[in-house]
Amino acid sequence: MLLEIKDIHVHYGKIAALKGVSVEVDEGEVVTLIGANGAGKTTTLKTISGLRPLSSGQILFEGKDISKVPGHKRVLMGIGQSPEGRGIFPGMTVVENLYMGAFARKDEVEKDLQEVYDLFPRLAERKNQAGGTMSGGEQQMLAIGRALMTKPRVLLLDEPSMGLAPKLIQQIFEIITEINRRGTTVLLVEQNAQQALQVAHRAYVLETGKVVRSAEASALLNDPQVRAAYLGGGAEAVAPPEG
Amino acid sequence: MNNLFSQFWPYTIDGLSLGAIYALVALGYTMVYGVLRLINFAHSEIFMVGTFAVLGTLHLFGMPANVGGFALVGLVLALAVAGGVASGGSAVLLEYVAYRPLRRRGASRLAALISAIGASLFLQQLFARLVIPKAFNLPKEKGALPVQGHFAHKSDVVHIGGFELPNDKLIVIVGAVLMMIALDMFVNRTKLGRGIRATAQDPETAVLMGVNIDRIVTATFALGGAMAGVAAALYMLRFEETRFDVGFLLGIKAFTAAVLGGIGNLRGALVGGIVLGLIEMYGAAVFGSEWQNVVAFSVLVLVLMFRPTGILGESLQQARA
Amino acid sequence: GGKSKSGGGDSVTIGFMGDLTGENSGLVIPPKQGAQLAIDQYNATNPKVKITLKTYDSQGKGEQAVPLAKQAITKDKIAGLIGPTFSGESAQADPVLEEGKVPNISSSATNAALATHGWKFWHRVIGNDNVQGSGIGEFIASSLKAKKVFIIDDASEYGKPLAATVKSTVEKAGAQTSGDSIDVQGSDYGATVNKVKAFNPDAIFFGGYYAQGGKLIKQLREGGVKARFLSGDGSLDKGLAQGAGGTNADGSVIGCPCLIDPSGTASAASKKFATDYKAKFNADPAIYSAEGYDAATAYISAIKAGNTTPEKINDYLSKIDVPGVSKEIKFSSTGEPTATDVYVYQVKGDQLPLLGNAKNATVK
Amino acid sequence: MNDSTNRNPLARARDGYSSFSDSLHDRWASAPRWARWVVYLLLIVLAIILPADGIGSFMSPYTDWPTLLFFPIGGYILLAIGLNVVVGQAGLLDLGYVAFFAIGGYAMAMFGTKAGWSFWEILVVGVLLSALSGILLGAPTLRLRGDYLAIVTLGFGEIVRITANNTNYIGGPNGIGGIPHPPTLTEWTIPDNGLFDAIGIGGVQPFKYGALDGKPYYYLMLLLIVLVIIFAKRLENSRVGRAWASIREDEDAAELMGVPTFKFKLAAFAIGAAIGGASGVVYASQAVSIIPTNFPFILSATILAAVVLGGSGNLPGVILGAFLVAWIPERIRGIQEYRVLVFGAVLVALMIFRPEGLLPSRRRKAELAEGEGGMGSMGAEVGGPVTVGAGEGAE
Amino acid sequence: MSETAAVPAEKRVGTPALELRGITMRFGGVVAINDLNLTINEGEIFALIGPNGAGKTTVFNVVTGVYRPTEGQVLFAGGRIDGKKRYQVTKRGVARTFQNVRLFHNMSAMENVLVGTDAHHRAGLASAALGLPWHRREEREGREKARELMEFVGISHRMEETAKNLPYGDQRRLEIARALATDPKLLLLDEPAAGMNPTEKEQLQGLIRKIRDTGRTVLLIEHDMSLIMGISDRIAVLDFGQKIAEGLPAEIQSNQRVIEAYLGVPADAS
Ligand SMILES: Nc1ncnc2c1ncn2[C@@H]1O[C@H](COP(=O)(O)OP(=O)(O)OP(=O)(O)O)[C@@H](O)[C@H]1O
Ligand SMILES: Nc1ncnc2c1ncn2[C@@H]1O[C@H](COP(=O)(O)OP(=O)(O)OP(=O)(O)O)[C@@H](O)[C@H]1O
Ligand SMILES: CC(C)C[C@H](N)C(=O)O
Numbered sequence A: 001m002l003l004e005i006k007d008i009h010v011h012y013g014k015i016a017a018l019k020g021v022s023v024e025v026d027e028g029e030v031v032t033l034i035g036a037n038g039a040g041k042t043t044t045l046k047t048i049s050g051l052r053p054l055s056s057g058q059i060l061f062e063g064k065d066i067s068k069v070p071g072h073k074r075v076l077m078g079i080g081q082s083p084e085g086r087g088i089f090p091g092m093t094v095v096e097n098l099y100m101g102a103f104a105r106k107d108e109v110e111k112d113l114q115e116v117y118d119l120f121p122r123l124a125e126r127k128n129q130a131g132g133t134m135s136g137g138e139q140q141m142l143a144i145g146r147a148l149m150t151k152p153r154v155l156l157l158d159e160p161s162m163g164l165a166p167k168l169i170q171q172i173f174e175i176i177t178e179i180n181r182r183g184t185t186v187l188l189v190e191q192n193a194q195q196a197l198q199v200a201h202r203a204y205v206l207e208t209g210k211v212v213r214s215a216e217a218s219a220l221l222n223d224p225q226v227r228a229a230y231l232g233g234g235a236e237a238v239a240p241p242e243g
Numbered sequence B: 001m002n003n004l005f006s007q008f009w010p011y012t013i014d015g016l017s018l019g020a021i022y023a024l025v026a027l028g029y030t031m032v033y034g035v036l037r038l039i040n041f042a043h044s045e046i047f048m049v050g051t052f053a054v055l056g057t058l059h060l061f062g063m064p065a066n067v068g069g070f071a072l073v074g075l076v077l078a079l080a081v082a083g084g085v086a087s088g089g090s091a092v093l094l095e096y097v098a099y100r101p102l103r104r105r106g107a108s109r110l111a112a113l114i115s116a117i118g119a120s121l122f123l124q125q126l127f128a129r130l131v132i133p134k135a136f137n138l139p140k141e142k143g144a145l146p147v148q149g150h151f152a153h154k155s156d157v158v159h160i161g162g163f164e165l166p167n168d169k170l171i172v173i174v175g176a177v178l179m180m181i182a183l184d185m186f187v188n189r190t191k192l193g194r195g196i197r198a199t200a201q202d203p204e205t206a207v208l209m210g211v212n213i214d215r216i217v218t219a220t221f222a223l224g225g226a227m228a229g230v231a232a233a234l235y236m237l238r239f240e241e242t243r244f245d246v247g248f249l250l251g252i253k254a255f256t257a258a259v260l261g262g263i264g265n266l267r268g269a270l271v272g273g274i275v276l277g278l279i280e281m282y283g284a285a286v287f288g289s290e291w292q293n294v295v296a297f298s299v300l301v302l303v304l305m306f307r308p309t310g311i312l313g314e315s316l317q318q319a320r321a
Numbered sequence C: 001g002g003k004s005k006s007g008g009g010d011s012v013t014i015g016f017m018g019d020l021t022g023e024n025s026g027l028v029i030p031p032k033q034g035a036q037l038a039i040d041q042y043n044a045t046n047p048k049v050k051i052t053l054k055t056y057d058s059q060g061k062g063e064q065a066v067p068l069a070k071q072a073i074t075k076d077k078i079a080g081l082i083g084p085t086f087s088g089e090s091a092q093a094d095p096v097l098e099e100g101k102v103p104n105i106s107s108s109a110t111n112a113a114l115a116t117h118g119w120k121f122w123h124r125v126i127g128n129d130n131v132q133g134s135g136i137g138e139f140i141a142s143s144l145k146a147k148k149v150f151i152i153d154d155a156s157e158y159g160k161p162l163a164a165t166v167k168s169t170v171e172k173a174g175a176q177t178s179g180d181s182i183d184v185q186g187s188d189y190g191a192t193v194n195k196v197k198a199f200n201p202d203a204i205f206f207g208g209y210y211a212q213g214g215k216l217i218k219q220l221r222e223g224g225v226k227a228r229f230l231s232g233d234g235s236l237d238k239g240l241a242q243g244a245g246g247t248n249a250d251g252s253v254i255g256c257p258c259l260i261d262p263s264g265t266a267s268a269a270s271k272k273f274a275t276d277y278k279a280k281f282n283a284d285p286a287i288y289s290a291e292g293y294d295a296a297t298a299y300i301s302a303i304k305a306g307n308t309t310p311e312k313i314n315d316y317l318s319k320i321d322v323p324g325v326s327k328e329i330k331f332s333s334t335g336e337p338t339a340t341d342v343y344v345y346q347v348k349g350d351q352l353p354l355l356g357n358a359k360n361a362t363v364k
Numbered sequence D: 001m002n003d004s005t006n007r008n009p010l011a012r013a014r015d016g017y018s019s020f021s022d023s024l025h026d027r028w029a030s031a032p033r034w035a036r037w038v039v040y041l042l043l044i045v046l047a048i049i050l051p052a053d054g055i056g057s058f059m060s061p062y063t064d065w066p067t068l069l070f071f072p073i074g075g076y077i078l079l080a081i082g083l084n085v086v087v088g089q090a091g092l093l094d095l096g097y098v099a100f101f102a103i104g105g106y107a108m109a110m111f112g113t114k115a116g117w118s119f120w121e122i123l124v125v126g127v128l129l130s131a132l133s134g135i136l137l138g139a140p141t142l143r144l145r146g147d148y149l150a151i152v153t154l155g156f157g158e159i160v161r162i163t164a165n166n167t168n169y170i171g172g173p174n175g176i177g178g179i180p181h182p183p184t185l186t187e188w189t190i191p192d193n194g195l196f197d198a199i200g201i202g203g204v205q206p207f208k209y210g211a212l213d214g215k216p217y218y219y220l221m222l223l224l225i226v227l228v229i230i231f232a233k234r235l236e237n238s239r240v241g242r243a244w245a246s247i248r249e250d251e252d253a254a255e256l257m258g259v260p261t262f263k264f265k266l267a268a269f270a271i272g273a274a275i276g277g278a279s280g281v282v283y284a285s286q287a288v289s290i291i292p293t294n295f296p297f298i299l300s301a302t303i304l305a306a307v308v309l310g311g312s313g314n315l316p317g318v319i320l321g322a323f324l325v326a327w328i329p330e331r332i333r334g335i336q337e338y339r340v341l342v343f344g345a346v347l348v349a350l351m352i353f354r355p356e357g358l359l360p361s362r363r364r365k366a367e368l369a370e371g372e373g374g375m376g377s378m379g380a381e382v383g384g385p386v387t388v389g390a391g392e393g394a395e
Numbered sequence E: 001m002s003e004t005a006a007v008p009a010e011k012r013v014g015t016p017a018l019e020l021r022g023i024t025m026r027f028g029g030v031v032a033i034n035d036l037n038l039t040i041n042e043g044e045i046f047a048l049i050g051p052n053g054a055g056k057t058t059v060f061n062v063v064t065g066v067y068r069p070t071e072g073q074v075l076f077a078g079g080r081i082d083g084k085k086r087y088q089v090t091k092r093g094v095a096r097t098f099q100n101v102r103l104f105h106n107m108s109a110m111e112n113v114l115v116g117t118d119a120h121h122r123a124g125l126a127s128a129a130l131g132l133p134w135h136r137r138e139e140r141e142g143r144e145k146a147r148e149l150m151e152f153v154g155i156s157h158r159m160e161e162t163a164k165n166l167p168y169g170d171q172r173r174l175e176i177a178r179a180l181a182t183d184p185k186l187l188l189l190d191e192p193a194a195g196m197n198p199t200e201k202e203q204l205q206g207l208i209r210k211i212r213d214t215g216r217t218v219l220l221i222e223h224d225m226s227l228i229m230g231i232s233d234r235i236a237v238l239d240f241g242q243k244i245a246e247g248l249p250a251e252i253q254s255n256q257r258v259i260e261a262y263l264g265v266p267a268d269a270s
């Protein structure tokens, strides 16, 4: 088991955001967390990265308890994240943002930079543009590319499709599949459950801070209850026509 | 007015050397502000600590009387190291005691500001009442008095194209500019510098990049403090005396310079410092020295009315989100 | 009000207020010790009514002096006060003493305006800044024969009016003047130095305290200004030469409406005072020690004469006429002393030897 | 390092205090109207007997207690309430607040000595003048954000002080002396017997003003404070207070919701300035003489410390804060030259102990609990389970 | 909201509510909007779509006075509003929500809405400080209205909660309630469905219709095609600051240029 979250509880002040969440992610998998707003998806990812403190529970990475490891060290261990809202450093250029991803690393980074450019040619074109002036979609690519620069064993993606134009959303999901194919484990949080379930192997459903379902992604995709709650009845009806 | 024209060059030199010291001290304000959004009110006391470290070192050298030429440059270098280490160290300590606990609790910037003011009072008094009397073997009540240490050979003058440039002012200006360039390169070219900038822009995301925020904050205070320490060495070269509240007015001016140039912007600190130094000198020439500070603050207001984020604007964290 | 119950018994409290721990305390410790000496000597005679001296540390600041004065009146029920020592704090604390009907004698506050308020309980044993300023001004004009005088002040309640008097005095004598003010908290007097250079004076007068005076001399000399430097009582301390560094201050002339006489050449009383003072404090009498002694003497003679309440003491003071160490102790109706000599001293290394009376002293 | 947090005594004291102040807060919030009035009444009675000697001998062994109550305590409280409007409510950082105190003081001194007006007339004029100067300062600078405003106001405070020092017409460094006291309203004396004597206010003439007896001035200050509290409280709970809060939260959004932000910021400045001016007028009339050095920068900083220390935005907190910063240095006068040293250390310690202030408003407390006080998420990084930040809520 | 509701819907459609004439907006070298003409009619739900960075939010910013357009005019209810102060624009009857929720986080939901109702209140400093009767009346009425609005958007059970503690979806609803409280004739919604799940999106769709039915005009930015196609009366498509298409939903959906620039060739349903 690469990443194992065991019954974690997390609070914001007095409000409990997570009330016992357990999630497992195996090497090579794409796992997705879905759930309504405020269910605690972002909080889960932040806690894995060490941005929020645990009130109780455990996080194991490669079998080791990392609950007490400070966030910046978790990055070195192989936990990378592309955060909700992208978190681009607005005053730094695209390359500088990418180099930030390799901040804690001491090994050769040029090769990885090239790989990111291969994955997102747009970033290579805009190397020297300030991150803050990139469009929403471009920033999303930059955020994912930057997370890849940390050379993660597991990549946490928080709503990578949020606010993107339909065309870009398709691209992003294709890229996630590609990243996974190249060997990176992915934990994906999405509102866009339909597509998330299509690229994922397994999925967890979160409701108000608790896991209420977990299953093969394809199983959930066809589950009437899940369809009703998270996929929306009429989703396909208004799909743009082909060609 | 007449004064200004007949003594234009001396006023300019004075303005530059005053501004150079403002600029170096301003760097500490600007860096800490950029990273923590905190007006580090106690930075003026970090500077003060530096001046006493320099003075102590001079005593250690046995107060070499009237050093000139290259020997003076060497001595100033040694003093700069002493000041830099003392100020940098105390800045780090200050952060550790007065700000870090607040940071951990997610305190408001105002709370940190009050802690800073408290620390500033504390440090001043600590020196006036305990450190100075002990270190310089003075009666207890004399701790509040100025302490002198004369060492430089001030009659050496460098001539540049018919203009006179006293050696101490020359060293101050050149020294400050060199330090600024070094710091600017450090922040823009090195990995630690990149970490500082990233933390300034988005600390949470910086953590996700493997940046150790505590280390960055420590580095920021250390660097800003060290700059103040170097400023202290240059200041001592110029004025050869210090006291427990030497930092008060200078600190306010340096912060003004930082804002004038665009707070959070390293180059802004240089521009702001120099501009402020010149304005003060020219202003004093025209209106009289008693209006020097009024002129300085009035110009600040005027500049901000037209450029609300200072002459060069903010940059360590960048305004647009 | 402070209608005193004090003095009813066999002890009376006299206060001393001034900057005892602040930055100019160097000017205030000597008069305090002078007063202490007088009172200790008196108590040693085993009198019927003993005197306790209570000190109030105002740090020379008005905002501290005012509450202390109130406390001295209402709580400690002092019968009289020596001080406050500086002009600024006096201006603020004196009205309170006046309302509290407590006599006060300052040993060193020289600001001329203090005598213009019609206060009945206020006195001083020192010539005011008009006296001092015109004394120094005349010295500059007649003895130094300066034609161009640059006048600098520290923008304080003491330095500014003193400088103004010097200015008008030398102008009356036909000299040309120019001037500037420095900021006490600043350290760079470059602008002032440049102004001086542009004016190119024969003499420079500074109205202010020695802490700034020393720095000013230093920067003037570094700037290449050679003109003679003069100042008033606020600079009469060896701190001036220390601050100026090296020999920068040498030759500077400091005026004061006070006579400092460590060798006791002026009179027998002065001789005895100098010896006793040295014996008690292991230091030579310094600025205003004699005036502190005299202020205390005024109270002592009032008490000896059987007056122990503030108002009675004050009545006595209005008629007092006894010899003092520094001068005759006698007050005009406004509370000013009658003797008004100004003396000049010249900096030599870290000594401040007396040159003589400003009227006839000459500089070598 | 974090494991022990909840076990160490400091954290326990902190939690204890926290839950105590919370329960107080809650109880007050749910108290019925009559109960609140009873508390108000009790507070006023307490305020009236406060200057009694018995209380004074403990509270102020070194200085005259009633005078101390008038100033700095009363004066600081009034100033803090005024600054709280600017900083606590509208969220504008003002580091030169002392300027308005000075303007009020100089108004009293000028009109009192040169024009011979009476205190009450000058109080009105002084308040108006201060408000006007607030507007004059605010108009060109209120478009500045955050700390740019802070440094500009700091500069303004210095400009006012230096200008006073350099202007001979208002006495230059000598300031102005002979400022008249308020006219005696009545010679009426609190009967010197029984109960009144027992509580130590017998024989006081509460409406006869002089430099020596602090009590009448204290009552005058008290009256002003009560009036200002009533006004401030009303404003806070009205559309005006809401506008200020919205500006503090998100200025752009506020403007887009129809709040004329500039006008309201200017109003906050003017009201803050007016209150500061009122404090200055009363102070000067009691001080008899004022000089520019009565109005140093450090006073601005101290009042700001009072506001933040007590709990920015919450009136009872602000009053408590002002009381403490005025009282502590006087109370520890016994340690003489070390008192400022100790005061500085106390400020740091209190901020570490209670960053949100001693009695914070509900809002400030919420801001803190989620660690968004403003130093970004600089404290957010985790070392292990239950960091200090989460300590409060986790149990 | 009742006066306009009385007018039959078909009569209102066709009268222009908002008109953009030749709007260009430049930021340094970036041309965010290029010579844009747009007319939105009273009572319609008009959608603005386009790729990321096309200039949609910038249009909102120009209309609400956040930016002064480099060139061109904005007409609303017959008068020009470009260059007007932001709060004046709001008082004229234009209100908006934000792409990234911008509530007054530490105020209660009720207080947030009250700030909106205050837009039309008159009580000044003095009447507030003295607690004069008409100030109290306004206060009462404001509360009443706020309560109604929160019921209308469906968050009346969370009135006293601090805004930031509300779930994201409720925060978006609260933003709408706050905007409605200023009593706008034109409501601008910037990606109101972002971060909502399909069920919530359906509810939102109903809410937007309800708002239109109270007689207000709605201008909407969204990337969610099911929502856009489901409720828009007309749609305009921006790309690189220029309008590349305008028309009925069905027309837009099949427009080749729009598909290329924005919709993409769908591998699967949206
Ligand atoms: N900074 C914060 N302060 C207070 N409460 C918060 C904070 N961030 C999140 N919460 C609360 O924690 C809970 C979980 O939020 P979280 O952001 O993890 O949800 P989510 O599943 O990511 O939702 P979304 O789909 O909206 O991103 C919610 O109830 C939310 O209101
Ligand atoms: N203040 C500004 N300064 C500089 N450029 C800006 C500014 N505001 C917007 N832009 C630029 O203008 C263009 C249009 O931005 P806008 O925010 O309007 O896009 P959008 O259509 O709303 O995109 P999205 O769907 O991603 O929200 C972008 O290229 C953006 O970078
Ligand atoms: C002690 C003295 C130098 C005081 C000075 N004469 C003054 O009036 O302030």
Ligand SMILES: [Mg+2]
Residues within 6 Å of the ligand: A041, A042, A043, A084
């Ligand atoms: Mg989320």
Ligand SMILES: [Mg+2]
Residues within 6 Å of the ligand: E056, E057, E058, E099
């Ligand atoms: Mg947008």
